[in-house]
Amino acid sequence: MKKFLSLFSTALLVFLSQPAIAVVGGETVSDQDWPFTVSLRQITDNGLSDHRCGGAYIGDGLVLTAAHCVDLAPADESVACIGGSGSAGENNCFKLFESIIHPDYDERLYIADLALYRLSNTFSKKELPSVAVITEQLDAQIQPGERLQILGLGSTSYESYTPAYQLQGADIEIADETTCNDVAQVTAPSGFNASNYLCGGEQFRGPAPGDSGTPAFVFIDGQYHYAALVSHGYNYMGIFTRLGDYLDWIEQVKADLVYKPVLDVGDDQTWFLDQATDQIEHTQVITNHSDEEVTIEEVRLQSADTNSAFGLVSHDCTVLTPSASCSILLTVERPAYHHDHDDLIVRASHGDEARNYYIDLLVYAASAVPGIESWEPAFQNWTVGNIDNWTAIAAGIEHSNDSSYDSYLRGTLTGPATLSYSAVLTGASGYTQLSVFMDGNIITNLSGNCVGESMQITIPEGEHTLKFHFKDPYQLATPSSVTLTDFTLLAAPAEQAQLRCSYQAAAFWDEGDDVDAGGSTGLVSLLALLGLALTRRKIK
Numbered sequence: 001m002k003k004f005l006s007l008f009s010t011a012l013l014v015f016l017s018q019p020a021i022a023v024v025g026g027e028t029v030s031d032q033d034w035p036f037t038v039s040l041r042q043i044t045d046n047g048l049s050d051h052r053c054g055g056a057y058i059g060d061g062l063v064l065t066a067a068h069c070v071d072l073a074p075a076d077e078s079v080a081c082i083g084g085s086g087s088a089g090e091n092n093c094f095k096l097f098e099s100i101i102h103p104d105y106d107e108r109l110y111i112a113d114l115a116l117y118r119l120s121n122t123f124s125k126k127e128l129p130s131v132a133v134i135t136e137q138l139d140a141q142i143q144p145g146e147r148l149q150i151l152g153l154g155s156t157s158y159e160s161y162t163p164a165y166q167l168q169g170a171d172i173e174i175a176d177e178t179t180c181n182d183v184a185q186v187t188a189p190s191g192f193n194a195s196n197y198l199c200g201g202e203q204f205r206g207p208a209p210g211d212s213g214t215p216a217f218v219f220i221d222g223q224y225h226y227a228a229l230v231s232h233g234y235n236y237m238g239i240f241t242r243l244g245d246y247l248d249w250i251e252q253v254k255a256d257l258v259y260k261p262v263l264d265v266g267d268d269q270t271w272f273l274d275q276a277t278d279q280i281e282h283t284q285v286i287t288n289h290s291d292e293e294v295t296i297e298e299v300r301l302q303s304a305d306t307n308s309a310f311g312l313v314s315h316d317c318t319v320l321t322p323s324a325s326c327s328i329l330l331t332v333e334r335p336a337y338h339h340d341h342d343d344l345i346v347r348a349s350h351g352d353e354a355r356n357y358y359i360d361l362l363v364y365a366a367s368a369v370p371g372i373e374s375w376e377p378a379f380q381n382w383t384v385g386n387i388d389n390w391t392a393i394a395a396g397i398e399h400s401n402d403s404s405y406d407s408y409l410r411g412t413l414t415g416p417a418t419l420s421y422s423a424v425l426t427g428a429s430g431y432t433q434l435s436v437f438m439d440g441n442i443i444t445n446l447s448g449n450c451v452g453e454s455m456q457i458t459i460p461e462g463e464h465t466l467k468f469h470f471k472d473p474y475q476l477a478t479p480s481s482v483t484l485t486d487f488t489l490l491a492a493p494a495e496q497a498q499l500r501c502s503y504q505a506a507a508f509w510d511e512g513d514d515v516d517a518g519g520s521t522g523l524v525s526l527l528a529l530l531g532l533a534l535t536r537r538k539i540k
Contacts (some may be wrong), residue, residue: 012131015126029151029169035083035129036213037167038063039153040073040117041093048079048090048503051153054214055117056226057082059130060258063096063117064250065213066231066241067105070115072212075099079429080117081126083445085153086166091501092128093373094430099281100253102246105418111196113231116253119429127435127469131215134225138504139244142218144176148200149217149224150238152347154210164210172200174218176239184234196245198228201238203521216240261357262290263320263348268360272385272410273334275366282357284328288320295319297354298347299328301361309333309340309363317346330365337388339364361408369409370397378489382411396422396462396485399470409468409484415459418468418490423452427472427480428506437467450501454486456493477507 038055053069180199228240364385371392429448
């Protein structure tokens with residue numbers, strides 16, 4: 001029997017003295033269509049290794065992959081690069097903190113071949129596009145003969161190791177159990193079982209070495225659903241771990257790893273008030289998500305500054321029964337200076353436990369963009385937040401970060417149209433970020449050292465709000481910066497965007513090494529830095 005190459009079947013074949021090795025018979029697909037796709041890479045003395053394994057970012061700082069990938073990309077020495085390939089392959093690379101392998105994983109038979117990684121740094125998790133795992137109801141609708149959309153950054157050939165430079169995709173037919181057992185000649189005691197796996201592929205079309213852990217999708221009710229991940233294969237037949245059989249385990253691990261507080265106090269708040277707006281009101285809703293009664297002992301603003309831009313008007317928070325909510329009414333004034341910050345504190349108790357919940361409040365005096373008079377007419381209403389850090393340059397603006405406050409460029413545009421712009425970001429991967437939103441939805445996220453030329457955003461019909469958010473929440477030994485130039489509103493998409501990124505390890509103050517929450521020294525350093533960052537944010 002001719003066994004199919006295995007980084008699939010065997011880790012040894014895949015990454016011993018081999019370069020990054022994707023889908024055979026596929027075609028290049030857009031990273032923007034699959035922005036949650038992960039490339040796992042090891043950290044080396046010279047930066048990052050080639051692609052080791054695939055995965056998918058499922059939110060909450062978690063990456064879902066194949067269990068056998070953990071040997072190829074150990075958590076303590078690897079990163080997850082999210083949503084990029086080709087010259088952008090080292091964009092959004094986040095260090096891994098730990099891995100959790102399914103307890104029933106059998107490395108010989110590839111049973112329960114799945115694992116979860118937790119990112120070391122998750123402050124930016126809301127800025128990263130994520131994919132939801134298929135539901136039990138949708139998984140039950142999957143039938144042989146239907147199509148499976150596969151992705152990969154591994155080999156583009158079964159017979160030799162030909163690396164994929166950009167993300168590849170292909171559409172294959174899901175095989176039935178008999179076909180899969182006959183073609184793959186499965187030797188497991190019970191053979192191929194469709195309740196645990198999906199199966200599909202042929203000699204010139206299917207997953208290949210290096211694709212392990214990469215997500216696969218079924219098309220149901222007009223959209224793609226994350227249904228499986230690449231596990232292994234034989235005789236050109238790919239075998240995928242079927243996620244529907246492991247939903248309880250995924251949810252249990254998420255519950256164990258992701259802290260879920262008793263109270264949902266809502267999101268942190270950021271406002272931009274222009275000169276025409278002196279004051280607004282805001283209602284913060286607090287909800288009890290537990291099955292116990294919760295007593296609200298205190299609601300207050302942390303700052304005692306009488307000149308604060310924030311005011312606590314009233315609240316009806318006393319005792320919350322399960323699923324009950326209460327409201328806190330605040331006033332927010334346009335700050336006399338460029339910005340103001342405070343924390344809304346809610347102290348709550350249930351049983352013998354009591355704790356404070358903090359809601360971050362930040363308001364900016366929206367200021368005209370420096371040098372805006374030289375920009376196209378469509379951008380004349382655009383403003384910046386934290387104007388002290390923005391400087392006008394030829395064809396745009398630049399920002400050098402010397403504080404822990406976030407900074408913004410924002411405005412409205414009317415479509416249909418295409419926004420074209422260029423960006424240069426320098427800073428630490430996984431920490432320094434430029435996030436671009438439209439109407440509150442993430443469009444693009446850059447992290448590390450990136451150069452983007454003719455970046456494009458499709459503006460649908462009507463008026464839409466664009467926001468460029470630059471943040472660098474920890475003080476780095478090497479200053480970070482962002483440059484935004486060449487803003488142009490086009491009637492239709494023009495030349496192809498070019499994005500080049502490289503990984504930059506983080507160094508903090510006197511620390512010579514990247515902060516790593518996985519080790520004792522790294523944890524102490526990180527806690528100290530967090531304390532410093534929180535202290536600095538109180539300085540007006």
